[in-house]
Amino acid sequence: MEERTNKLKVVLVERNKTSKWLAETLKMNPATISRWCSNKTQPSLDTLSDIANVLDVDIRDLLVPTKKVKTEEK
Structure with a gap:
């Protein structure tokens, strides 16, 4: 089973915040x-x-997409 990246952990690092700070x-x-x-x-x-x-992020930044987004062909 593939281990998924934890988006919350990634955003905390990007924002220079800790889980302790969030708690x-x-x-x-x-x-x-x-x-x-x-x-x-x-x-x-x-x-x-x-x-x-x-x-201060969009809630979608904390989620892992479940489907790939199709791009429109021109």
């Missing part, structure tokens, strides 16, 4: 953030929206 900002247990970053569990959509807001 403190969201007032959550750091172990919860750790489980999200290791793909053991995933946040709810509401929480994902909160994460996107505090990281």
Whole structure:
């Protein structure tokens, strides 16, 4: 089984933020953030929206696409 890149972890690195910072900002247990970053569990959509807001990213930046987007032929 292919291991997927964790987009939350990538965005945290790109923003020079830590999972500890995210836990403190969201007032959550750091172990919860750790489980999200290791793909053991995933946040709810509401929480994902909160994460996107505090990281100032589009929520789609935190998701792994499930389908390839077809490009239009001209």
